[in-house]
Amino acid sequence: MELMRDGVYFDILNTIMDSVNEWVVVVNKDARITMMSKSYKEFLGDFTPEGKLVTDVIENTKMHEIVKSGKTIAGDIQYIRGNRMIAIRVPIKRDGVVIGAVGKVMFKDISDYYSLGKQIAKLERAVEYCKSELGHERAAKYFFSDIVGKSKENLKVKEIALRAARTKSNVLIIGESGTGKELLAHAIHNASDRRGKPFVKINCAAIPGELLESELFGYEEGAFTGAKKCGKKGKFELANNGTILLDEIGDMPMASQAKLLRVLQDREIEKVGGNIVKKIDVRVISSTNKNLKKAIEDGTFREDLYYRLNVINIKVPPLRMRKDDIDALVNVLRRKIADKLGIYVEGISKEAINILKDYNWPGNIRELENVIESSINMLESDVYIGKDHLPEKLIRSSKSIYIKSSEKKFLKDIVAEVEKKVILDCLNSVQWNKNKAAKILGISRVGLYKKIEYYNLIDDNFKYM
Incomplete structure (x- = not known):
């Protein structure tokens, strides 16, 4: 059965093929060319390709694969005469049976694709900037589907966070910088019954202590020098009926901690320079990379505030503990x-x-x-x-346990380095279950304790308790 040999329709298609400045090819079920645009013929240098096998005319083509599989292939790179291009190939079906395929070069020069991508990225950044300037950023952007990874450690965090999303209780997220604490807070909000309501973030470490209270609770007109004439709403008021994320809560000054504690206890706010009390309904999620228990011992964090915030505790593991x-x-x-x-x-x-x-x-x-x-x-x-594209520090790190000719190390020192790394990796892989680690390492539990003490190994799980 031939493709489109129906008189007038064939003439119309041929006219289109000869007039458009696009690279298009059509093949029949035997992968023989039935049509090709004039500009494509000129590029290939073959002005009579009709009837030939497509593989004999177009190098690195996949058109013959399309007529066999009946599946579309789009967006991959095709090398033609030394040029990198992006093509799309689509099967042509009649009554569910493949009778041919059509292919089109989407980008004749892959740099066009890069250029388009850069333009789109630039426009997206402009849109994000405008949204921010217009005050539309009081919304959670991330979901649990954005949390990547299926390691046991990661799945455990997601499980606790999903439970937290079902309640109204305060949440304290603990973890090192860069572990994704804020993303988790967004996901909890978006999975809760407060989704669609405000999600407001404030970084307690980024705002000077004397301004933090006015940012959190707002201020009235004339409250201080430089205050806006009509006053200003605070983050808690903006987050009413939604969620507030108190990022870097461990860096909040003691004076602000006292006022925050009253807000959490009474569920009401009073603006700086004002005397009107307003009831609020805000779910509080806090995050920190600090050891708050140590901060309590040092007198830099209130114990009563800690227990108010730490109703549901989520520890986000560092990446070195979830390398899977x-x-x-x-x-x-x-x-x-x-x-x-x-x-x-x-x-x-x-x-x-x-x-x-x-x-x-x-x-x-x-x-x-x-x-x-x-x-x-x-x-x-x-x-x-x-x-070769990776930063040099990573390549050096991967070689760090090997002997370099210029290094003057005794064999026992090198063995100790390797032993320390093996023990630490093993402990981390079993979440510091010492019985399991001892069995894996083939040593007694007492022997493992001695090694942990000798190498001064630290369990990351308890680093932020």
């Missing part, structure tokens, strides 16, 4: 950053992934995002991130 999630995180970050920069990236090599897994990630996911963005910027003609 690195593959998934890298893929998500790669796509996100490539779109932002307008750079096409197909993937990352296994060697590069292994180096990422060997690294300790003191800056956690935020540092991983930085590394991926840096690596993508190092790409030239490559479309895969390889070892």
